[in-house]
Amino acid sequence: MQEKDFVSYEYKTVTVKAKEQSKAMDMYEAFGWEITTVAPATLDGVTLSLKRDRKQKHKQELTKLERQAEDLTDTINSLERSKTMFGNIFAYIFGVIATLILGGGMCLVMLIENSIPALIGGIALGIVGIALCVVNYPIYKNIVTKKTKQVLPVIDDNEEKLANTLEKGNDLLRADTI
8 A cells, every 4th residue: 555645734824915816926936925817806906825834844943934025925915005105185176176266266257247357357267277287187197107216215115125035935945845
């Protein structure tokens, strides 16, 4: 009778955005996880099913490094979102105000009939509203550019830390096989 080597695995599922799938796969493989399946999860997400040998050497260190890598990835993603968040908020509020000014001019022209001052005032208010709508996008781009310049060094620093963490995890895995 032939004896089989039994290997027990631990399992994990992770849901990530589709555009971050390859990064996530690389990250988890650096800590000894093997991707078993990839399935669509939500509108723009995928679920990765992972397995890893339960009796792997340096498991505690790998788990600690894995948590650090996940935290760094979350930090990088939040910094990426922060590049446009304030610009979006400003553009929405400014756009609503500009639209209200434009609408106020239209109301002034339409509701007060046979009045030349109301007509001139309404047209002037409408022109101001249109001008504000036109300058909204350049202001938004300027805000996003400034925030990107501010956040980019921090993102690069965190990506470097992430790369170093992945290398440490990979080195621990290679130490098992040598």
